[in-house]
Amino acid sequence: MQRAFLLTSLGITLALGGYASSAQANTGITWWHAMGGALGDKVEQIAADFNASQDTYTVKPVFKGNYSETMTSAIAAFRADKGPDIVQIYEVGTATMMGAKGAIVPVYQLMEATDVEFDPQAYLPAVTGYYTDPDGNMLSLPFNSSTPVTYYNRKRLEQAGVEEVPHTWQALGDALEKIVDSGAASCGLTTTWPSWVMLENYSAINDVPFASQANGFEGTDARLQFNSTPAVDHIERLTQWQEDGRFAYGGRFDDAAPKFYSGECALMMGSSASYANIKENADFDFGVAPLPYDADVVEKPNNSIIGGASLWVLDGLDDAHRQGVAEFFEYLSSPEVQADWHQYSGYLPITQAAADLTRKQGFYADHPGTDVAIKQITAGEPTENSKGLRLGNMVQIRDVINGELEEIFSGDVGAQEGLDEAVSRGNALLEKFESAHQ
């Protein structure tokens, strides 16, 4: 009896020792993500390839629903001490995650602590800028980043005698008028993700502030500023276009896409990651053009800003798990994995090397238009207004903005009045965030 007990405790001691050093034991890394469908399959494949490439760690991806469900699950699990090691959080959740000091491990610290090879310079600044602190340290690893571009229906443009998609909003207005007046399409332009495309990216491209404190990068006391002239004029312009058919509002998120698929609208502004979906759904020849800039505001457009999600590391990991996460991130950043992900999904590559590799493989030449997004985000050095947004409660702020835009486009309120209202309601949310994170 006593002998058995001794043996058992010896066994336990050995097992524990083995776990701590973990040299031989296989360490499981859980990765909660929000990629459904074909993208989810790709995530599974990336993890499987990593697992096959070495035998120390096993990455287990778990699909947790859409972005907000994934974030809520991760937070609830963290509170119950059962959180995943890695969680995918959408870009609007960034400020919340950054504010949760003690709940997350910044990626740059993780990489330093584990001495896995990590060169922050290798990453594209327009992508990582969204996820770095004011000193330029990377807090989370960008995973799926996209930026809005303009998709156009070649046949409709041809019918209307429009040769190419103009580069300025002013010239675009004339082209859309031609499209509608010639009867080539009943609607000129629609957009998915209205706040992201028409206000957040409009501000970045035309170098006007969306919010104070460098769009929130320099402090939580940032306040919204998009109720100033260029943005109000822009929304006013869209409202007029909504009346004469040049623009048609199609709903929040991706809801507007069917308007483009069905040929009702000749142009659509949407995420570069929608490329594969459009290809599948549109039975016509389509092209990709950059987002226009406002010739009344700037002479040369800035880079556009990104959307999508990044990978955050939750705190509470032992050394073995930290090491495993770091090695997985290194694998994920490698040019081959990134280039494959980029070409498969339409999301942006996170490193220059991956973009170069894709070009060398001839992908851009074979699939014209797929390089528009990367050219657009690498256009020049990001300015204070085009580095991205770092605003607390951004999920709700976007809801507020979309709601007000709907009221403006339906003609219930004027552009100035609606955006003023959006700013004041949004600022109340920012104040709330600021007081909770002092």
Next chain:
Amino acid sequence: MSAPFQRHRLTPWVLMAPQLGIVLVFFFWPALQAIEQAFYVEDAFGLSREFAGLANFKAVLSDPTYYQALGTTLVFSLAVALGAMSIALLLAVMADRVIRGARVYRTLLVWPYAVAPAVAGVLWLFLFDPTLGLISSLLGNMGIDWDHKLNGAQALALVIMASVWKQMSYNFVFFLAALQALPKSLLEAAAIDRAGPWRRFWTITFPLLSPTSFFLLVMNSVYAFFETFGTIDTVTSGGPGGATTTLVYKVYQDGFVGQDMGSSAAQSVLLMALVGGLTWFQFRYVERKVQY
């Protein structure tokens, strides 16, 4: 209680235990937690928690969008409860008179109840999609420009239709059962006295249905307040411009999506009080008119 049952003091409790357990764990416990949470300000991760007194309630009650949601909820609930009950009553009266193939009609009318709210929402969304929808294109031919993505009134009408359609079946079952239980002699006597069908319905059938109607009124209000979440989420996500954001949807938006636990909990508590008050009012005043 009659004598044979008085010896079994424990048995009823044992038999009720599973149900009571479920109610305690899934209703009372979360409800108490919500009440506690409503008095605290907390960050999403629960790293800091501060007692805030009534601050959450004050913030909610000074927020104009809360009153907008309250107004929407009242209009929505009234329309859903009245719509679902009156259509169900009409169908039940008709189905009650059918002799041939009655079973088929009944089954078809009960069917929608088996459809999940989210699925019902998607179904109606397809019919009314401004670009692809069958009904919206018919409306377009008739000169009605259907765009519930921008038009708040149309969006509200759409979620009301979907919610009514879903709840109608439930009401139908109860009304039909009540109609079939009515004493035929009363109606026959009235018919002999030369009362027409219309008169017979309003003076005899309708008053005799009042217990069922009252029960359904309470159930339908609760349904409209709480269970229509799935429909709203799939059809409009609360938009456009908050036109279909009901109180329960706002609780979800602020708590689940926005991670603002304190405000969301305070709203839940207010909602609980509101629905509790409404139910009390219905029992106190409307029930008096019920003839059992």
